Amino acid sequence: METSPIYLLPQDTLHQIFSGLPLRQIMVCRSVCKLFHQILTSSCFIDLIATRPPLPLLALRPPHHHHHRHQHLHLSSPQGIRVFDPDQDQWLRFTLDFLPFRSPHPVASSLGLVYLWADSPNSPEPNKSLVVCNPLTRQFRVLPQLGSAWSRHGSVLVDSANRVMVLTELAALYFSGTNQWLKFSSNLPSKPRSPILVSDSVYALCDVGSPWRSQWKLFSCTIANLKNSHTWTRLERHEWGDVFDILKRPRLVRGSGNRILMIGGLKSSFSLNASCSTILILRLDLDTLEWDEAGRMPLEMFKCFQESSKFKVFGGGQRVCFSAKRVGKLAMWDRCSTNVGK
Known part of the structure; x- marks a missing residue:
């Protein structure tokens, strides 16, 4: 050779x-x-x-080992992340061995960049840092140090290399390329579910119901208002009717353009423990504040998810993926394809 x-x-x-x-x-x-x-x-x-545009890849988050007895298995296993290329309909694997950190755990991605919580290699105690890396170019950057509580309770929102937010119910951290995080109060009515960044605003679902019955509402706040500790605005219109009541465990995903997607199980009735008939994707146009149905999972495909009480949703734009425990497969809603589901 x-x-x-x-x-x-x-x-x-x-x-x-x-x-x-x-x-x-x-x-x-x-x-x-x-x-x-x-x-x-x-x-x-x-x-x-380095100047080439990123590929439209969907990254899979690896299992997160919380217990100490599993930690040695996680550290000794090859560091890597699996991604799906929807244009080529094939799986790829990126190694993360260029990262000098222990236990890297991906939490968000945008524009070809992956954001991970990782332990400092020189610290005997768990000391999480938020790291942004490009798996293709094998370059990375460590964002300013945060306390470990943010990695446990905060949701990481990203939309470019210089716009990162870590959001909790009570506070938010914002990073825009400087050498420090800006901290301000968030004052949400409950823990935010699946918050997303769209343009200069943050959107999140919050439960304003009772302990025995959830009632989800959509809240928004511009970054400028958040910096000034202004309150969040509840987005609602009389014309929306019961749009938040027909979905079980709804969550948000950023859509294409100035749109957001709300995804959840379509309830068969309004009873407390109603079963779901399928998974529904609703789309909100932020310019007109009008909802429409973007798609729903075919019944034959939904049978694979029907027995799972919880399922995960990730992706964005024209493609959304679904996974669940004990299913062993991914389902993908592909607006770019003639096939709605794969």
Whole structure:
């Protein structure tokens, strides 16, 4: 193998050859041999491809081991993240071995960047840092240090490399590229569910019901008002009717353009423990404040999720994925495809 003519080519020549490949082929070539991996992960080659637009990949969050007895298994296993390429209908795997941290746990992604909570390698005690990395270019940045309570109770919201928010019921931290977090009161009526950043505003679902019956409402606040400790606005219209009452365990996902998606199980009735007939995707146009139905899961597909009391939703834009325990499969709503579900 070492006598192959490719070993005689100058490194600059190899960089130019591989830089002409699509990003997907570059990722595949990294796993061919040690030479290709060394060439395609070098800083010189990374600089050549760093300006390319990100791929529309959907990342899977790996299992999070909370118990100490599982920690050695998590640390000794190869660090990596699995992503699905919906355009090619195939799975890819990025290694995270370039991160000098223990127990990296992805929590958000945007524009080709992945945000992770990770333990400092030099600290004997768990000391979480929020890290942003590009798995393709293998570059990373550590955001200013936060207390461990934020990693346990805060929801991480992102929409670009310089706009990050960690939101809880009582407080919010905002990072916009400076060397420090801005902290201000959030004063939400309850713990926010699936908050999202859209343009210059934050949207979240909050439960304003009683201990025995949930009642979800949509709240919003601009970043400027949040900095000034202004109260959140409850978004509601008489024309919306019972839009929040027909869904079980609703959650928000950012849609395409100036739209948000609300996803949940479609209740078969308004009784307290009503079963669900399918999973429904509703879409809110933030310009007109009008809801419409974006899609619903086919009944044959929903049978796989029917026995799971909880399911996870991730993605955004024109594609949303669904997963649940004991299902063993992913379902995807794909607005870009002629097939509504996969």
